[in-house]
Amino acid sequence: MSDITAWFRGRLPADWFEQVPEIGVDREEILVVGRVPAPEQQDEQQDGQGDDTARRQAEAGRIARFREDTRARRMQIADEAERRFGRKVAWGAACGETRTVFTSLAVPVMTRLRQPERQVLDTLVAAGVARSRAEALAWCVRLVGQHEGDWIERLRAALVAVEEARAAGPA
Structure with a gap:
């Protein structure tokens, strides 16, 4: 990167x-x-x-x-x-x-959801927050990104450190 x-x-x-x-x-x-x-x-x-x-x-x-x-x-x-x-x-x-x-x-991402997770998406669709399950899932991901941005950034930094450690390791 x-x-x-x-x-x-x-x-x-x-x-x-x-x-x-x-x-x-x-x-x-x-x-x-x-x-x-x-x-x-x-x-x-x-x-x-x-x-x-x-x-x-x-x-x-x-x-x-x-x-x-x-x-x-x-x-x-x-x-x-x-x-x-x-x-x-x-x-x-x-x-x-x-x-x-x-x-x-806009890249399609496949996922498997159990009934409780599908019900969350279906509630968002029924309430008019989203037009489809796919749009509802994208909305949820954006919401997590907004509210957990600091945690996601720390996680990304940790992944960079892991990547660097792997690159410095034995061939």
Whole structure:
């Protein structure tokens, strides 16, 4: 994974992002999300909510401009990376408090669930939280990721340490 991150950090144009981009890697996909400069707010409004709405719109506009202006180069870099690493590349941008992922894979994942777990999914579907069991399961995974993010990060760090120990071990 560090080879992929290093390659992207060396390959991406220096003027695209304000700071080093986030590069997420799994078995199927590489996700590159960089922070673009926030636009300056020219029109100050009196009510705080109007300011927030205007700021969010300006951030979304800046992200859309970045997406259009860099499309050809991003596609070229993605093609190179896909050949080199055998994974699809997805892109995104962050601006202020707005974060947008342009394209990302939705990979089917098979699982076996016993009745109590299926009933949880069916309840979410019946309540209109999700349209299907698959969508309900994705909703549950997102919820765990949000509420147990620190624990998941510690687990990922532990897995990196295990990977390093295996690599340093006997051949």
